[in-house]
Structures are given as structure tokens and as C-alpha cells.
Amino acid sequence: MNDSVFMEEMCSRPVKTPKLDKKAIVEPKPSSxxxxxxxxxxxxxxxxxxxxxxxxxxxxxxxxxxxxxxxxxxxxxCDPYDGAPSLPSRTNKTNEEVIKELTQLAISNHNQENGTNIVLVEHVSANFRFTAYMAHWITFLALDMSCPRPVPKLYQAKVLRFCGVYQFPIFRVQPTHEEMMAAPVxxxxxxxxxxxxxxxxxxxxxxxxxxxxxxxxxxxxxRDGGGEYDSDIESDDDEWIYE
Incomplete structure (x- = not known):
């Protein structure tokens, strides 16, 4: 039997549907x-x-x-890069575009106040929370071009947005693990x-x-409502919304 006749015969045969083992059926995992x-x-x-x-x-x-x-x-x-709802935007921008815009605002504000020339390289991660205002915690890679030999560094910026007004309570080089251990929170x-x-x-x-x-x-x-609640503890400047 030549190849053309063999292929024609194979294509004309009905396709058998394999029986599914119900135990083998796995629910699809969420995409985000x-x-x-x-x-x-x-x-x-x-x-x-x-x-x-x-x-x-x-x-x-x-x-x-x-x-x-x-x-x-x-x-x-929420992580705006991982399936979270769209961030509020008047121009229907994607979450990535909104985060990039907020990062550029934080960088511009820092450069203006400190005389630096930090330039965004790329984003690394971000978190956001919506309460009475939008709060964003953004980690990104950037260069300080005001240095003689600029080296890419990880930066972190916290951006608060309310009614078109922005605040930048945190803008820093990401602390190393050793630095965090030396000054525990x-x-x-x-x-x-x-x-x-x-x-x-x-x-x-x-x-x-x-x-x-x-x-x-x-x-x-x-869960019995008893016990002592530690109320006499030091305050923290960072806000927190409790569940």
C-alpha cells in the first residue's frame, strides 16, 4: 500500500473518543x-x-x-500585574500603564526635591489597596544618572492618590535583608x-x-474573647485597615 492510499484510509476512519476516567478529571487552575x-x-x-x-x-x-x-x-x-481588577483611570489605561505613570510621578517628585536624576529602567512588582483613597506600593529598577557611574538599583515608592492629589510617603532604595534584620520593625x-x-x-x-x-x-x-490585648505598643506611621 503506497503512502497516499494509506493516508486516505486513515483519514476516512472514524475517530474513536476515549472514555474519560472521572477520577482523572482535574479542575482547571485559576489563571491568576x-x-x-x-x-x-x-x-x-x-x-x-x-x-x-x-x-x-x-x-x-x-x-x-x-x-x-x-x-x-x-x-x-492586590497585585495589579496578576489578574486583579483594573485600577481606576479616567482614560481606561491598563494596570501596567497606571503603575508606570505613578512610578514616573514618584520619581519626578523625588528628583525635584532631592536634586537627583533617577531614571526608570523597569518595574519589578506592585501592590495596591482601595479604601477612601488608592494606596500603591511599587518596586522598580532604576538608575541615578547624577552619579558618576550609575548602577541599576531596586527602588521602592509608596504612592497615595485621592481626588487627583498625590502623596509620596516612601521613596527609598530597597533595603537589603541584612539592613532589615539590623533594624527590625x-x-x-x-x-x-x-x-x-x-x-x-x-x-x-x-x-x-x-x-x-x-x-x-x-x-x-x-476565640473566646478572653485574654489580654497588647494596646500599649509603639505607634507606626504606616496606615493599616483591619479586617
Missing amino acids: TYARLKGWEPEKDEYIRQYLLFHCQFYETKGFGIEWEKFDYFFDL HVKTPFPMHYDLDKPPVVFRRARRGEDPVPGTPFVFT
């Missing part, structure tokens, strides 16, 4: 972190554990360094979490000697 994260479930201990870890990461990195792969729940912060104890009128609140406090705190945090929690 935002789509994967689950919502408000404070009645579950695992939610509270992850809430505390998120709380600590937010404070320790000032909002810039959230390890999204460690979380299964949404905690009022005091993480505030979360306020008691009230989530059900018929149940006592979840109360948080710092673990004492011999207690087993939530992994990655210095805190323990109870």
Missing part, C-alpha cells in the same frame, strides 16, 4: 493569584493563621514584600476581630514563653 484567593472566612483557624502572617509581612516590608504563594485568602491587597498586635454578633471576637496577643505562636509571627489567638 487574585482569582485563586478565597474570601472572608474568619470562622476558620487557617484563615486567622494566614491573616496574622499577612499582617506581619505587611508591617515588616511596609507593604512591598507580600509572598503571595503563601496565602489562600484575600486580605484587602515592631509589628503591632492586630485589634480583636469581630465577625459574628452571636460569638465573642478573636483576640490576638504576643506569645509568652512556652507558648507556640502562629508560624512566621510572634502572635497567638483565642
Whole structure:
């Protein structure tokens, strides 16, 4: 049988549909972190554990360094590059375009106030949160062209936007791990979490000697509404919206 006759015969045969093993059917995975994260479930201990870890990461990195792969729940912060809703824009810009515009504003403000000549190279990551205003935490690679030999460095900028007015409370070279360890941030104890009128609140406090705190945090929690709440702690200039 020559090749042409063989191919014609193969094409004329009906295609057999393989039987599907129901156990082998796997649900498609969400295409983004935002789509994967689950919502408000404070009645579950695992939610509270992850809430505390998120709380600590937010404070320790000032909002810039959230390890999204460690979380299964949404905690009022989004990654605009990973499937989050579109950032508000009067000109229907993409999230990437909005973040780039805000970064350029932060750089221009810093250059004007400090006499530098920082130039954006590329973005690395970003987080944002929408409350009464928009808050953005942006990490990017840039060059300071005012230096004799400019070297690319990672910078971080926090941008607040409200009714067309912008504030830039943070603009810095990203601190190294050694620098962060040398000047650790005091993480505030979360306020008691009230989530059900018929149940006592979840109360948080710092673990004492011999207690087993939530992994990655210095805190323990109870669901009976009892225990001591650490209210006499140092203040933090960074705002935080509690769940």
C-alpha cells in the first residue's frame, strides 16, 4: 500500500473518543493569584493563621514584600500585574500603564526635591489597596544618572492618590535583608476581630514563653474573647485597615 492510499484510509476512519476516567478529571487552575484567593472566612483557624502572617509581612516590608504563594485568602491587597481588577483611570489605561505613570510621578517628585536624576529602567512588582483613597506600593529598577557611574538599583515608592492629589510617603532604595534584620520593625498586635454578633471576637496577643505562636509571627489567638490585648505598643506611621 503506497503512502497516499494509506493516508486516505486513515483519514476516512472514524475517530474513536476515549472514555474519560472521572477520577482523572482535574479542575482547571485559576489563571491568576487574585482569582485563586478565597474570601472572608474568619470562622476558620487557617484563615486567622494566614491573616496574622499577612499582617506581619505587611508591617515588616511596609507593604512591598507580600509572598503571595503563601496565602489562600484575600486580605484587602492586590497585585495589579496578576489578574486583579483594573485600577481606576479616567482614560481606561491598563494596570501596567497606571503603575508606570505613578512610578514616573514618584520619581519626578523625588528628583525635584532631592536634586537627583533617577531614571526608570523597569518595574519589578506592585501592590495596591482601595479604601477612601488608592494606596500603591511599587518596586522598580532604576538608575541615578547624577552619579558618576550609575548602577541599576531596586527602588521602592509608596504612592497615595485621592481626588487627583498625590502623596509620596516612601521613596527609598530597597533595603537589603541584612539592613532589615539590623533594624527590625515592631509589628503591632492586630485589634480583636469581630465577625459574628452571636460569638465573642478573636483576640490576638504576643506569645509568652512556652507558648507556640502562629508560624512566621510572634502572635497567638483565642476565640473566646478572653485574654489580654497588647494596646500599649509603639505607634507606626504606616496606615493599616483591619479586617
